[in-house]
Structure formats: C-alpha cells, structure tokens
Amino acid sequence: MSLKDQSRSPGLLSTTALATVERAINTALRSDPASADRLALHAGRLLAIEVTLPPLAIYALIVEDGVELYHRSDANADVTVKGNPMDLASLLLNWNTRPGVIGGPVDISGNRELLQEMQQLARELQIDWGAILEPVTGSELAQQLDYSARRLFGWARQAAGRLTEQLADYVGNESGLTPGRRDVYEFGQDVDELRMDVDRLDARIQRLRTARSGNTSNGSATD
C-alpha cells in the first residue's frame, strides 16, 4: 500500500458498514458450529477482495472465532480476488449467472484452494435462526421462527434464482438489450488492443520529440 493510501483519513461510515458485515458473518458462524470449526482451521490466513468499481478493498483475516474485516492491510494476502462487484458476488457467494449474462473475468492470485474452501463454506453455511433468536423469544417460539425463516429463505432463494434465469433469458436473448459474454470479451480485447496502440503511438511521439529537441540543441551549439 502506498504512503498516499495510508494517509487517507479512515471513514467512520465505511468502518461502520464493515463492522456490521463482520458482525453478521460472525453471528452466522456462531449459529453453525460445524462451519465455524472448518473456518478456524485456516486461522491466520488473509483474503483480499479488490473491487474495481467503485475502487474498494476488503481484507478478511480468518481468526479462531470467525473473521475480522479491514479496509487496509500491509500484510501479504494468501489469496487475492479482483473484479467488479457482480462478478465477485457470483464467485464468492455462488450467485447463479447464466452464460448469456454479462460477466467478466475475476483475477485470482495466490492460494486457490483456500478460496475454494471459503466458497464451499459460504455455500454450506446454515444459519441457525433459532439459536440466534432463542435468548429473546424463548425456545419454542425460536424453533417456529427458525422453521419459518428457513422456509422463507429457501423460497426466496428459489424465487430469486428463477427470476435471475428468466431475466437473463429476456435481457440477453429475447430483447437484445445486453451483449452476450462473448461480445463483451471481444469488446474488452479490442479496448486492450486500442490501449496498447495508443501507448505505442505515445512512445513514438516521445521518441520523436526527444530526437527533435536533441537536433535543435545540437544545431544551436553549432550556430
């Protein structure tokens, strides 16, 4: 991390948001001891998630009783994933993306096995709503609420999945509103090629300028 980055004032709002997410994850882990135990095996490992737009970095340190999230870290991450928010969400939270839906590549560097294990954990995390609610509601009501919550979340997940598929079909294939993955990939390649052409042109201009200024100074010296 550069010195300039380090000098940025820490934001209270973003810190609050991160603390809230951390608390939510750790609460979920406490209600699923099996997942928490599996995660604890990786205590001390650091995952870096770099969002390209808006530029944002989140570092997740695995600790014995859950995770700690930070916006900055000077430590080397065991695994780094970098991409736009949608692609990262689909990778890390196992959101379904259809082949037709825009989805760019996610850069992964470091320990891929660790990342796969984390994905697996996220997929299998079973939140025990009853355990969370029991201190407030008592055990009987908590069980009922847990049952209802599981049904509700199960239904919501299925509905969201169906909606995503139908929307992807419509947007990608029927309406033609969005380009397909292949088109986006080719467009990205064209942009990269153009960028490299511009860089080469810029280098030539710089070289010509240098040569010209060299000739001018030589000419002046001989005058």
Added chain:
Amino acid sequence: MNDETKVTHFGYQQVPWQEKQQKVAGVFRSVAGKYDVMNDLISMGSHRLLKRMTIELAGIRPGHKVLDLAGGTGDLAIKFSRLVGETGQVVLADINDAMLAVGRDRLFDAGCSHNTQVAQVNGECLPFEDNSFHCITIAFGLRNITDKDAALRSMLRVLKPGGRLLVLEFSTPVHKPLAKAYELYSFGVWPKLGKLIVNDADSYQYLAESIRMHPDQDTLQGMMDQAGFARTEYFNMLGGIVALHRGFKF
C-alpha cells in the same frame, strides 16, 4: 522548578506533580471491572469503530512487534495478536495493575497468550531496549500521563527506525455546535452514568475535565514533532471529539 514544587492538572484541579499518577491510578482502580461497559455506554459503542480505524492505520504485518501502551483491558492487543501471528509479539502495557489484570484475563480468554506479554510500566520511562517495536499504540491513555513530553520521547526511543506511533485520544471538536452538545453530554451524562454503573461519579467527572485540559490536535502534533517524530499527521474523528495522531521514527 523541581518536582516537589511543580504542579500539574488533574481534571480542573491543580495538584502536585508527583500526586497525579496516584490520583489517576485511583480512578482506574475504581472503574477497571466495568471499564468496557462504561466505554460502550458513554461512547455509544463508537470507541470500537475508532479502535478499528487505529488498527487499519497501524500497518501491522505478521512478525511485527507491537506495544499497546495504556492498553488497559486489551481490546487492541487482542486484535494485534491476531495480526502479528505466530512469529510476532504484542506487549500489553499499562501503569495500572487493576486494568492490566482485566486485560491479561481477556487476552488469555481470547487465546492470545502465545504471542502476548503483559507488563506494568510507566509510559514516561519505558523499560524496553532501544529500537524494539515496529508500532506503538496508546488509545485514550496519553491524557492521563503526567509528563507527556517525556512519554513521547520514551516511545520514540523504543520504536524501531521506520516504526510508527499512533495516539488515539479525545481532542477538540472542530464545530462549535458540536462542541456545545458534547460539553452538555459529557458533563451532564457521564458522571451520572458513572454513578449508576460503577457507583463512582467523580471518576467520570475527572474524565470530562481531563479531556478539556488535554492539548488540542495541533498542539499534540507539535509535541510529537518536538519529541522527534517525523511525518506527523492527525485524523479528526467524530468531528474532532477524538483525534488519531500518527508519527514515524526515521
């Protein structure tokens, strides 16, 4: 002027120089058992966020050696212990035995005893070798030290070259309406909460007063410069109610 005739402030009172340490010790012995609960109440939980920001600016890496000075109940030390890993080391230091006892228990309970040490020290004359630590933090502690200049010099001495000091401390609000509201809240509510929770209003009256007597942001930055810290800067938090000062040793 020698130490016997010198006076300093203890809140709004003027007390002999060598008495302040004992008086501050009395305050913290009185509140140690419920220190974290009281912190949560009077700061409405925000002290946890401020400490997170401090950790993020501390630049801790695995293998680092960190001194958490005036570390009290150890909430920063626990986080540092996890960040420095197996190869690093954290020293939780405080002048107050009662606070340190709470901190030691919390470190133990959090499974951090393998890479942490606990030391009862006076911040004005730290009993560590020169160039020992990559990072020193002092959160809400500098205010209570009698000779702050000596403490800053002592911290500089034990920092490694390239190491950094982070001072998280109450400071001066930058907006007048906020300052007024904060004044009403701290003098009106804190002593009452102190009475209610730890049956000690005086300690929280001292807290409110000591904050007013503490150097403002620019003065503290100047003191750090004077002590020999480089690239000093500060970050206002909660509108300046709290400021995080940072300086490096080069």
